[in-house]
Amino acid sequence: MITREEAYKLLTDNVKNKNLIRHCLAVEASMKSLAAYFSANEEAWGIAGLLHDADWEATKDTPEQHTLVLADWLEDWDLGDEGIKEAILAHNHFHNGHEPPQTQFEWSLYCADELTGLIVACALVQPNKNIGTVTVDSVMRKFPESAFAAGVDRSKIQNCEAELNIDLESFIEIVLKAMQEIAEDLGL
Ligand SMILES: [Fe+2]
Ligand SMILES: [Fe+2]
Incomplete structure (x- = not known):
């Protein structure tokens, strides 16, 4: 199977924007934690998270x-x-005509992808932009504030409840913790 190193090289060969690479690292960490939660394949879920936007710059138009x-x-x-x-x-799937997510793996990527954006926005309003001081409560408070991080589609994240059987607060906790563990790589 493709190794983490090979996947990282594929990503960084094709993505030059540092923030987009950080986004992919955040989704990778989240996916590994979600795989652990579901006793699934952490390596495969991590690779999917790391690679999911690797063609973003090639397809931006x-x-x-x-x-x-x-x-x-x-x-x-x-x-x-x-x-x-x-x-x-x-x-x-909204854009490429593929089927919507169906499995835990697919829904995890779909929901975590969007949530990492909200958590980054929460970190950026902290003193020193420190993700370490972001709490689950503070993310929950920002969740219904549609003017905050307006580009984040809350309904995508909320699929965690029906599709993954994880309540929103617990889902935020898993993803936030995963991101906090790689704070340095995220520059937060
Ligand atoms: Fe994407
Ligand atoms: Fe993404």
Whole structure:
């Protein structure tokens, strides 16, 4: 299977924006924690998180191609049979015509992808932009404030309840903790 190092190289060969690389690292960490929560394959879930936006810069003017280009690149790699490619494709189903998420793996990527953005926004309003001082309560308070981090689609995140059977507060806790553990890599 593609190694973490190979996946990271594929990401950084194709993404130059530092914040986008950080976003991918945040989603990777979240996915590994969610895999641990579900006793799933942490390695495969982490790779999906790390790679999910690797073709973002290549497709920035053609959102319907986002993930399709990446899926094409991934033809050269052995991804095992854990559903990495399907999870990546499903996260952009609104644009690429793929089926919506169905499995825990696919829903985890879909929900965590969006939540990391809200948590970054919460960190950026902390003194010293420190994610270490962000609390689950503070993220919960910002959740219904639609003017805060207005680009974050709360309804996507809320799918965690029906699709993953994890209440919103617990879902935030898992993702926040995962991100706090790699605060330095996130520059937060
Ligand atoms: Fe994406
Ligand atoms: Fe993303």
